[in-house]
Amino acid sequence: MTIDFIKTSLYFLNALIFNFCIAFYLMSALQWYSYKFKRIIFHYHKPLWHLYFLAIPYLLFLIFPLYSLPYFIFIHTAFLYFWNKKIDKKLVFTAKIKIFFLFVFIFSILFSILSWKFSFLFNFLSLPFALFALKIYEILQAGYFKRKAKTKIFSNKNLKIILITASFGKTSIKNFLYELLKDDFITYKTPRSVNTLMGIVKDINENLVAHTQIYIAEAGARNKGDILEITRFLEPQICIIGEIGNAHLEYFKNRENIKNTKLEALNSKRLQKAFLHTSTGKKSNEFIELYDEKLLKVHSTLEGLKFQMLLKEKEQDFECKILGAFNAENLCVCVLCASFLGVENSKIQKQMSQIKSVEHRLELISKEPKFIIDDGFNGNFKGMSASYELCKHYKGRKILVTPGIVEVNEEENIKLCKIINECFDLAIITASINAEIFKNELKIQTLILKNKAELVETLAQYTQNGDLILFSNDAPSYL
DSSP, rough: OOHHHHHHHHHHHHHHHHHHHHHHHHHHOOOOTTTOOHHHHEEEEOOEEEEEEEIIIHHHHHHOOTHHHHIIIIIIIHHHHHHHHHHHSSSOOOOOHHHHHHHHHHHHHHHHHHHHHHHHHHHGGGGHHHHHHHHHHHEEEHHHHHHHHHHHHHSSOOEEEEEEOOSSSSHHHHHHHHHTTTTSEEEEOTTTOSHHHHHHHHHHHHOOOOOOOOEEEEEOOOTTTHHHHHHHHHHSEEEOOOOOSSHHHHHHHSSHHHHHHHEEEEEEEOOEEEOOOOGOOOOOSSSEEGGGGGGGEEEEEEEEEEEEEEEEEEEEEESSSOOTTTTTHHHHHHHHHHHHHOOOOHHHHHHHHHOOOOOTEEHHHHHHSSSSETTTOOHHHHHHHHHHHHHHTOOOOEEEEEOOOOSSOOOHHHHHHHHHHOSSSSEEEESTHHHHHHHHHHSSEEESSSSGGGGGHHHHHHHTTTTTEEEEOOOOTTO
16 A cells, blocks of 8 residues: 555545535535525624634645644544534435535545646535535426426316415414314415425425315515515415514515515415505505404403404404414404305304414413413514513513524614513523623523523523413524
Protein backbone atom coordinates (compact mmCIF):
# COMPACT_ATOMS: atom_id res chain seq x y z
CA MET A 1 0.00 0.00 0.00
CA THR A 2 1.67 3.22 -1.17
CA ILE A 3 1.71 6.59 0.61
CA ASP A 4 -0.18 8.15 -2.31
CA PHE A 5 -2.95 5.57 -2.03
CA ILE A 6 -3.32 6.25 1.70
CA LYS A 7 -3.37 10.01 1.13
CA THR A 8 -5.95 9.64 -1.63
CA SER A 9 -8.18 7.44 0.53
CA LEU A 10 -7.97 9.84 3.48
CA TYR A 11 -8.70 12.78 1.20
CA PHE A 12 -11.79 11.05 -0.22
CA LEU A 13 -12.95 10.11 3.30
CA ASN A 14 -12.45 13.64 4.58
CA ALA A 15 -14.38 15.15 1.66
CA LEU A 16 -17.22 12.68 2.17
CA ILE A 17 -17.51 13.34 5.92
CA PHE A 18 -17.23 17.10 5.37
CA ASN A 19 -20.01 17.12 2.75
CA PHE A 20 -22.30 14.88 4.77
CA CYS A 21 -21.88 17.01 7.93
CA ILE A 22 -22.66 20.20 6.03
CA ALA A 23 -25.57 18.52 4.25
CA PHE A 24 -27.06 17.23 7.50
CA TYR A 25 -27.06 20.64 9.15
CA LEU A 26 -28.18 22.46 6.02
CA MET A 27 -31.16 20.16 5.41
CA SER A 28 -32.17 20.35 9.08
CA ALA A 29 -32.30 24.14 8.84
CA LEU A 30 -34.10 24.08 5.48
CA GLN A 31 -36.68 21.63 6.78
CA TRP A 32 -37.47 23.95 9.71
CA TYR A 33 -37.95 26.89 7.34
CA SER A 34 -39.99 25.15 4.62
CA TYR A 35 -36.92 24.61 2.38
CA LYS A 36 -36.57 28.35 1.71
CA PHE A 37 -32.95 29.52 1.41
CA LYS A 38 -34.05 33.12 1.79
CA ARG A 39 -35.48 32.34 5.21
CA ILE A 40 -32.38 30.60 6.58
CA ILE A 41 -30.23 33.46 5.31
CA PHE A 42 -32.29 36.48 6.36
CA HIS A 43 -34.70 35.15 8.99
CA TYR A 44 -32.64 32.54 10.85
CA HIS A 45 -33.01 32.75 14.61
CA LYS A 46 -29.75 31.04 15.62
CA PRO A 47 -27.04 32.66 13.44
CA LEU A 48 -24.23 31.28 15.62
CA TRP A 49 -25.22 27.79 14.46
CA HIS A 50 -24.30 28.86 10.93
CA LEU A 51 -20.88 29.81 12.27
CA TYR A 52 -20.36 26.45 14.03
CA PHE A 53 -21.78 24.16 11.36
CA LEU A 54 -21.09 26.02 8.11
CA ALA A 55 -18.44 28.74 8.35
CA ILE A 56 -15.86 26.98 10.55
CA PRO A 57 -16.06 23.62 8.71
CA TYR A 58 -15.72 25.34 5.32
CA LEU A 59 -12.74 27.38 6.53
CA LEU A 60 -10.94 24.36 7.97
CA PHE A 61 -11.54 22.26 4.88
CA LEU A 62 -10.37 25.13 2.68
CA ILE A 63 -7.11 25.55 4.60
CA PHE A 64 -6.48 21.89 5.44
CA PRO A 65 -8.25 19.74 2.80
CA LEU A 66 -6.37 16.64 3.95
CA TYR A 67 -5.25 17.26 7.51
CA SER A 68 -8.62 18.41 8.84
CA LEU A 69 -9.81 14.77 8.83
CA PRO A 70 -9.20 14.26 12.60
CA TYR A 71 -11.29 17.35 13.33
CA PHE A 72 -14.24 16.13 11.24
CA ILE A 73 -14.09 12.56 12.56
CA PHE A 74 -13.56 13.22 16.26
CA ILE A 75 -14.74 16.76 16.94
CA HIS A 76 -17.20 18.05 14.36
CA THR A 77 -19.28 14.87 14.01
CA ALA A 78 -19.48 14.56 17.81
CA PHE A 79 -20.52 18.21 18.09
CA LEU A 80 -23.16 17.67 15.40
CA TYR A 81 -24.40 14.49 17.09
CA PHE A 82 -24.95 16.13 20.49
CA TRP A 83 -26.49 19.21 18.87
CA ASN A 84 -28.98 17.02 17.01
CA LYS A 85 -29.75 15.07 20.17
CA LYS A 86 -30.53 18.28 22.03
CA ILE A 87 -32.86 19.96 19.50
CA ASP A 88 -36.54 19.00 19.56
CA LYS A 89 -37.18 19.18 15.79
CA LYS A 90 -34.81 16.65 14.33
CA LEU A 91 -34.24 16.07 10.64
CA VAL A 92 -37.00 13.87 9.22
CA PHE A 93 -35.62 11.48 6.62
CA THR A 94 -38.33 11.81 4.03
CA ALA A 95 -37.94 10.40 0.52
CA LYS A 96 -36.76 13.85 -0.56
CA ILE A 97 -34.01 13.92 2.08
CA LYS A 98 -32.86 10.40 1.20
CA ILE A 99 -32.61 11.34 -2.48
CA PHE A 100 -30.61 14.43 -1.55
CA PHE A 101 -28.07 12.43 0.46
CA LEU A 102 -27.73 10.02 -2.46
CA PHE A 103 -26.87 13.00 -4.68
CA VAL A 104 -24.41 14.24 -2.04
CA PHE A 105 -22.65 10.88 -2.06
CA ILE A 106 -22.47 10.71 -5.87
CA PHE A 107 -21.19 14.26 -6.31
CA SER A 108 -18.77 13.94 -3.37
CA ILE A 109 -17.07 11.00 -5.08
CA LEU A 110 -17.12 12.68 -8.50
CA PHE A 111 -15.70 16.02 -7.34
CA SER A 112 -13.19 14.37 -4.99
CA ILE A 113 -11.69 12.66 -8.04
CA LEU A 114 -11.56 15.97 -9.92
CA SER A 115 -10.15 17.71 -6.84
CA TRP A 116 -7.36 15.18 -6.43
CA LYS A 117 -6.41 15.40 -10.10
CA PHE A 118 -6.81 19.15 -10.64
CA SER A 119 -7.78 21.44 -7.75
CA PHE A 120 -9.22 20.76 -4.29
CA LEU A 121 -11.70 23.61 -4.92
CA PHE A 122 -13.80 21.17 -6.97
CA ASN A 123 -14.91 19.65 -3.67
CA PHE A 124 -16.90 22.75 -2.83
CA LEU A 125 -19.18 22.03 -5.81
CA SER A 126 -20.58 18.81 -4.34
CA LEU A 127 -23.40 20.38 -2.31
CA PRO A 128 -24.45 22.99 -4.93
CA PHE A 129 -24.67 20.25 -7.56
CA ALA A 130 -26.58 17.97 -5.16
CA LEU A 131 -29.06 20.79 -4.43
CA PHE A 132 -29.43 21.54 -8.14
CA ALA A 133 -30.02 17.85 -8.94
CA LEU A 134 -32.60 17.70 -6.12
CA LYS A 135 -34.39 20.72 -7.55
CA ILE A 136 -34.61 19.13 -11.01
CA TYR A 137 -35.84 15.89 -9.43
CA GLU A 138 -38.48 17.80 -7.43
CA ILE A 139 -39.74 19.72 -10.47
CA LEU A 140 -40.20 16.53 -12.47
CA GLN A 141 -41.76 14.69 -9.55
CA ALA A 142 -44.07 17.60 -8.63
CA GLY A 143 -45.37 17.88 -12.19
CA TYR A 144 -46.28 14.22 -12.25
CA PHE A 145 -47.99 14.20 -8.84
CA LYS A 146 -49.88 17.46 -9.50
CA ARG A 147 -51.32 16.07 -12.74
CA LYS A 148 -52.30 12.88 -10.96
CA ALA A 149 -54.03 14.75 -8.09
CA LYS A 150 -55.78 17.18 -10.45
CA THR A 151 -57.20 14.29 -12.46
CA LYS A 152 -58.40 12.64 -9.27
CA ILE A 153 -60.35 15.60 -7.89
CA PHE A 154 -61.87 16.69 -11.21
CA SER A 155 -63.00 13.17 -12.11
CA ASN A 156 -65.27 13.29 -9.03
CA LYS A 157 -68.18 15.38 -10.31
CA ASN A 158 -69.92 15.38 -6.91
CA LEU A 159 -66.93 16.71 -4.98
CA LYS A 160 -67.22 20.12 -3.32
CA ILE A 161 -63.95 21.67 -2.18
CA ILE A 162 -63.81 24.10 0.73
CA LEU A 163 -60.61 26.15 0.96
CA ILE A 164 -59.74 27.75 4.31
CA THR A 165 -57.09 30.38 4.84
CA ALA A 166 -56.40 33.01 7.51
CA SER A 167 -53.57 34.55 9.48
CA PHE A 168 -54.56 32.24 12.32
CA GLY A 169 -57.34 29.80 13.22
CA LYS A 170 -57.23 27.85 9.93
CA THR A 171 -56.76 24.45 11.53
CA SER A 172 -59.44 25.06 14.17
CA ILE A 173 -61.99 26.15 11.54
CA LYS A 174 -61.11 23.11 9.44
CA ASN A 175 -61.59 20.69 12.33
CA PHE A 176 -64.78 22.32 13.64
CA LEU A 177 -66.33 22.37 10.16
CA TYR A 178 -65.46 18.71 9.63
CA GLU A 179 -67.34 17.80 12.83
CA LEU A 180 -70.45 19.66 11.63
CA LEU A 181 -70.44 18.03 8.17
CA LYS A 182 -69.18 14.48 8.69
CA ASP A 183 -72.58 12.90 9.49
CA ASP A 184 -74.37 14.42 6.49
CA PHE A 185 -71.66 14.07 3.86
CA ILE A 186 -68.71 11.81 3.05
CA THR A 187 -66.21 14.39 4.29
CA TYR A 188 -62.44 14.48 4.31
CA LYS A 189 -60.05 17.14 5.63
CA THR A 190 -56.34 17.69 5.19
CA PRO A 191 -54.52 16.10 8.15
CA ARG A 192 -52.81 18.02 10.96
CA SER A 193 -51.52 21.37 9.67
CA VAL A 194 -50.87 20.30 6.07
CA ASN A 195 -51.38 23.55 4.14
CA THR A 196 -48.82 23.81 1.31
CA LEU A 197 -49.51 23.01 -2.33
CA MET A 198 -47.35 19.88 -2.43
CA GLY A 199 -48.64 18.78 0.97
CA ILE A 200 -52.19 19.01 -0.39
CA VAL A 201 -51.19 17.22 -3.61
CA LYS A 202 -49.64 14.38 -1.62
CA ASP A 203 -52.71 14.16 0.61
CA ILE A 204 -55.07 13.96 -2.37
CA ASN A 205 -53.04 11.25 -4.08
CA GLU A 206 -52.63 9.13 -0.98
CA ASN A 207 -55.76 9.66 1.10
CA LEU A 208 -58.72 11.18 -0.77
CA VAL A 209 -61.19 8.43 -1.69
CA ALA A 210 -63.03 8.56 -5.03
CA HIS A 211 -66.56 8.95 -3.60
CA THR A 212 -65.76 11.86 -1.23
CA GLN A 213 -68.43 14.58 -1.27
CA ILE A 214 -66.71 17.34 0.74
CA TYR A 215 -62.96 18.00 0.78
CA ILE A 216 -61.82 20.61 3.31
CA ALA A 217 -58.35 21.98 2.57
CA GLU A 218 -56.29 24.38 4.63
CA ALA A 219 -54.05 26.86 2.77
CA GLY A 220 -51.03 28.57 4.33
CA ALA A 221 -48.64 31.16 2.94
CA ARG A 222 -45.21 32.64 3.51
CA ASN A 223 -44.99 34.52 0.21
CA LYS A 224 -47.24 36.38 -2.19
CA GLY A 225 -48.76 33.94 -4.66
CA ASP A 226 -48.78 30.91 -2.33
CA ILE A 227 -52.57 30.99 -1.83
CA LEU A 228 -53.17 31.76 -5.51
CA GLU A 229 -51.17 28.68 -6.51
CA ILE A 230 -53.28 26.45 -4.25
CA THR A 231 -56.52 28.13 -5.39
CA ARG A 232 -55.78 27.64 -9.07
CA PHE A 233 -54.94 24.02 -8.41
CA LEU A 234 -58.03 23.15 -6.33
CA GLU A 235 -60.54 25.64 -7.82
CA PRO A 236 -62.73 25.44 -4.68
CA GLN A 237 -66.47 26.09 -4.76
CA ILE A 238 -66.49 27.48 -1.21
CA CYS A 239 -63.86 29.72 0.33
CA ILE A 240 -63.37 30.76 3.97
CA ILE A 241 -60.96 33.61 4.69
CA GLY A 242 -60.51 34.09 8.40
CA GLU A 243 -59.11 36.99 10.35
CA ILE A 244 -56.16 38.91 8.92
CA GLY A 245 -53.48 39.61 11.53
CA ASN A 246 -49.75 40.08 11.88
CA ALA A 247 -48.73 36.43 11.72
CA HIS A 248 -45.61 35.99 9.52
CA LEU A 249 -45.20 39.75 9.35
CA GLU A 250 -41.43 39.41 9.00
CA TYR A 251 -41.97 37.72 5.61
CA PHE A 252 -44.81 39.86 4.27
CA LYS A 253 -43.42 43.19 5.60
CA ASN A 254 -46.86 44.76 6.14
CA ARG A 255 -50.45 43.80 6.87
CA GLU A 256 -51.66 44.88 3.43
CA ASN A 257 -49.46 42.25 1.78
CA ILE A 258 -50.83 39.61 4.16
CA LYS A 259 -54.42 40.61 3.34
CA ASN A 260 -53.86 40.62 -0.42
CA THR A 261 -52.21 37.20 -0.25
CA LYS A 262 -55.12 35.68 1.70
CA LEU A 263 -57.63 37.25 -0.72
CA GLU A 264 -56.00 35.30 -3.55
CA ALA A 265 -58.36 32.52 -2.45
CA LEU A 266 -61.23 34.36 -4.17
CA ASN A 267 -59.70 33.69 -7.60
CA SER A 268 -61.34 30.30 -8.05
CA LYS A 269 -63.16 29.84 -11.37
CA ARG A 270 -65.75 27.67 -9.63
CA LEU A 271 -66.39 29.90 -6.59
CA GLN A 272 -70.02 29.73 -5.39
CA LYS A 273 -69.79 31.20 -1.89
CA ALA A 274 -67.18 32.94 0.25
CA PHE A 275 -67.30 33.51 4.01
CA LEU A 276 -64.93 36.32 5.00
CA HIS A 277 -63.83 38.04 8.20
CA THR A 278 -64.37 41.81 8.23
CA SER A 279 -60.60 42.32 8.57
CA THR A 280 -60.33 41.38 4.87
CA GLY A 281 -61.84 44.77 4.04
CA LYS A 282 -64.37 43.24 1.64
CA LYS A 283 -68.09 44.10 1.45
CA SER A 284 -71.00 41.67 1.53
CA ASN A 285 -72.62 40.72 -1.76
CA GLU A 286 -74.39 37.74 -3.32
CA PHE A 287 -71.17 35.69 -3.15
CA ILE A 288 -69.51 37.12 -0.03
CA GLU A 289 -70.82 36.89 3.55
CA LEU A 290 -68.98 38.60 6.43
CA TYR A 291 -69.29 35.99 9.16
CA ASP A 292 -68.08 37.83 12.28
CA GLU A 293 -70.86 40.41 11.79
CA LYS A 294 -73.33 37.59 12.48
CA LEU A 295 -72.15 37.17 16.10
CA LEU A 296 -74.40 38.80 18.70
CA LYS A 297 -73.30 37.57 22.13
CA VAL A 298 -70.35 35.51 23.41
CA HIS A 299 -69.86 34.04 26.88
CA SER A 300 -66.66 32.12 27.59
CA THR A 301 -65.58 30.34 30.79
CA LEU A 302 -63.22 27.55 31.76
CA GLU A 303 -66.20 25.21 31.35
CA GLY A 304 -66.95 26.06 27.73
CA LEU A 305 -68.41 28.54 25.27
CA LYS A 306 -71.88 29.91 24.57
CA PHE A 307 -72.70 32.28 21.73
CA GLN A 308 -75.64 33.75 19.88
CA MET A 309 -75.62 34.53 16.16
CA LEU A 310 -77.82 35.42 13.23
CA LEU A 311 -78.57 32.47 10.98
CA LYS A 312 -80.91 33.05 8.06
CA GLU A 313 -82.01 36.30 9.71
CA LYS A 314 -82.98 34.51 12.97
CA GLU A 315 -81.20 34.59 16.32
CA GLN A 316 -79.82 31.17 17.20
CA ASP A 317 -78.05 29.96 20.35
CA PHE A 318 -75.13 27.53 20.36
CA GLU A 319 -73.20 25.89 23.16
CA CYS A 320 -70.05 23.75 23.21
CA LYS A 321 -67.21 22.66 25.46
CA ILE A 322 -64.60 24.54 23.44
CA LEU A 323 -62.53 27.06 25.41
CA GLY A 324 -61.75 30.61 24.31
CA ALA A 325 -64.02 33.49 23.28
CA PHE A 326 -62.14 33.88 19.99
CA ASN A 327 -63.39 30.43 18.97
CA ALA A 328 -66.92 31.85 18.71
CA GLU A 329 -65.90 33.46 15.40
CA ASN A 330 -64.32 30.21 14.18
CA LEU A 331 -67.47 28.28 15.08
CA CYS A 332 -69.73 30.97 13.62
CA VAL A 333 -68.26 30.62 10.13
CA CYS A 334 -68.56 26.83 10.39
CA VAL A 335 -72.26 27.16 11.24
CA LEU A 336 -72.83 29.45 8.23
CA CYS A 337 -70.97 27.11 5.89
CA ALA A 338 -72.77 23.99 7.16
CA SER A 339 -76.11 25.77 6.78
CA PHE A 340 -75.21 26.85 3.23
CA LEU A 341 -74.53 23.20 2.41
CA GLY A 342 -77.98 22.22 3.67
CA VAL A 343 -77.35 20.91 7.21
CA GLU A 344 -80.39 21.55 9.43
CA ASN A 345 -80.00 23.94 12.37
CA SER A 346 -81.06 21.30 14.92
CA LYS A 347 -78.37 18.98 13.58
CA ILE A 348 -75.75 21.75 13.77
CA GLN A 349 -76.68 22.46 17.41
CA LYS A 350 -76.43 18.78 18.29
CA GLN A 351 -73.05 18.40 16.58
CA MET A 352 -71.82 21.63 18.17
CA SER A 353 -72.42 20.28 21.67
CA GLN A 354 -70.25 17.26 20.86
CA ILE A 355 -67.28 19.09 19.33
CA LYS A 356 -64.04 18.55 21.20
CA SER A 357 -61.06 20.86 21.46
CA VAL A 358 -58.56 20.68 18.65
CA GLU A 359 -55.34 19.09 19.87
CA HIS A 360 -52.93 21.67 21.36
CA ARG A 361 -55.48 24.49 20.96
CA LEU A 362 -56.91 25.39 24.37
CA GLU A 363 -57.11 21.67 25.04
CA LEU A 364 -58.02 20.87 28.63
CA ILE A 365 -55.51 18.23 29.76
CA SER A 366 -56.54 17.87 33.39
CA LYS A 367 -58.36 19.64 36.23
CA GLU A 368 -56.70 17.82 39.12
CA PRO A 369 -54.28 17.86 40.83
CA LYS A 370 -53.23 20.75 38.56
CA PHE A 371 -55.48 22.56 36.08
CA ILE A 372 -53.50 22.13 32.84
CA ILE A 373 -54.41 23.69 29.49
CA ASP A 374 -52.44 22.97 26.33
CA ASP A 375 -52.61 25.90 23.91
CA GLY A 376 -49.31 25.10 22.22
CA PHE A 377 -50.53 25.68 18.65
CA ASN A 378 -52.06 29.09 19.36
CA GLY A 379 -49.44 31.62 18.31
CA ASN A 380 -51.23 34.91 17.58
CA PHE A 381 -51.94 37.93 19.76
CA LYS A 382 -55.72 37.71 19.63
CA GLY A 383 -55.91 34.03 20.55
CA MET A 384 -53.18 34.15 23.17
CA SER A 385 -54.52 37.26 24.89
CA ALA A 386 -58.05 35.79 24.94
CA SER A 387 -56.75 32.60 26.55
CA TYR A 388 -54.95 34.69 29.19
CA GLU A 389 -58.15 36.61 30.00
CA LEU A 390 -59.89 33.24 30.32
CA CYS A 391 -57.32 32.07 32.87
CA LYS A 392 -57.53 35.33 34.80
CA HIS A 393 -60.73 34.21 36.51
CA TYR A 394 -59.21 31.01 37.93
CA LYS A 395 -59.15 31.24 41.74
CA GLY A 396 -55.77 29.60 42.36
CA ARG A 397 -52.21 30.46 41.29
CA LYS A 398 -51.79 30.92 37.56
CA ILE A 399 -48.59 29.91 35.72
CA LEU A 400 -47.87 30.72 32.08
CA VAL A 401 -45.40 28.74 29.96
CA THR A 402 -44.64 30.49 26.66
CA PRO A 403 -41.99 31.70 24.19
CA GLY A 404 -44.22 34.66 23.32
CA ILE A 405 -45.29 35.37 19.75
CA VAL A 406 -42.86 34.64 16.92
CA GLU A 407 -42.61 36.14 13.42
CA VAL A 408 -44.24 39.43 14.46
CA ASN A 409 -43.00 42.89 15.36
CA GLU A 410 -41.81 43.77 18.86
CA GLU A 411 -44.96 45.73 19.72
CA GLU A 412 -47.11 42.57 19.65
CA ASN A 413 -45.10 40.99 22.46
CA ILE A 414 -45.00 44.22 24.47
CA LYS A 415 -48.82 44.36 24.33
CA LEU A 416 -48.92 40.70 25.34
CA CYS A 417 -46.72 41.40 28.38
CA LYS A 418 -49.23 43.93 29.71
CA ILE A 419 -51.95 41.27 29.67
CA ILE A 420 -49.64 38.66 31.22
CA ASN A 421 -48.93 41.04 34.11
CA GLU A 422 -52.67 41.25 34.81
CA CYS A 423 -53.48 37.55 34.49
CA PHE A 424 -50.62 35.44 35.87
CA ASP A 425 -48.51 34.98 38.99
CA LEU A 426 -45.53 33.33 37.29
CA ALA A 427 -44.27 33.33 33.70
CA ILE A 428 -41.84 30.69 32.42
CA ILE A 429 -40.24 31.80 29.14
CA THR A 430 -39.11 28.88 26.95
CA ALA A 431 -37.23 30.53 24.08
CA SER A 432 -34.54 33.15 23.70
CA ILE A 433 -36.21 34.92 20.76
CA ASN A 434 -38.32 37.24 22.96
CA ALA A 435 -36.38 36.90 26.22
CA GLU A 436 -35.20 40.53 26.35
CA ILE A 437 -38.72 41.88 25.85
CA PHE A 438 -40.10 39.72 28.65
CA LYS A 439 -37.21 40.63 30.94
CA ASN A 440 -37.95 44.33 30.47
CA GLU A 441 -41.75 44.31 30.37
CA LEU A 442 -42.95 41.65 32.82
CA LYS A 443 -43.60 42.77 36.41
CA ILE A 444 -44.51 39.35 37.77
CA GLN A 445 -42.08 36.57 38.75
CA THR A 446 -40.35 35.49 35.55
CA LEU A 447 -38.11 32.53 34.76
CA ILE A 448 -36.24 32.49 31.45
CA LEU A 449 -35.03 29.01 30.50
CA LYS A 450 -31.77 28.48 28.65
CA ASN A 451 -33.34 25.55 26.83
CA LYS A 452 -36.64 23.67 26.85
CA ALA A 453 -35.03 20.62 28.43
CA GLU A 454 -35.18 22.47 31.76
CA LEU A 455 -38.96 22.85 31.63
CA VAL A 456 -40.01 19.63 33.39
CA GLU A 457 -37.64 20.25 36.31
CA THR A 458 -38.71 23.90 36.53
CA LEU A 459 -42.41 23.01 36.65
CA ALA A 460 -41.77 20.43 39.37
CA GLN A 461 -39.91 23.02 41.41
CA TYR A 462 -42.14 26.06 40.97
CA THR A 463 -45.69 24.66 40.72
CA GLN A 464 -47.96 22.90 43.20
CA ASN A 465 -51.30 21.12 43.32
CA GLY A 466 -54.20 23.48 42.61
CA ASP A 467 -52.22 25.68 40.22
CA LEU A 468 -53.44 26.49 36.73
CA ILE A 469 -50.72 25.94 34.11
CA LEU A 470 -51.25 27.28 30.60
CA PHE A 471 -48.88 26.13 27.85
CA SER A 472 -49.21 29.02 25.41
CA ASN A 473 -47.63 28.70 21.95
CA ASP A 474 -44.77 26.29 21.44
CA ALA A 475 -41.54 27.43 19.83
CA PRO A 476 -39.03 24.81 18.67
CA SER A 477 -35.50 24.94 20.05
CA TYR A 478 -34.09 26.58 16.91
CA LEU A 479 -35.91 29.76 17.95
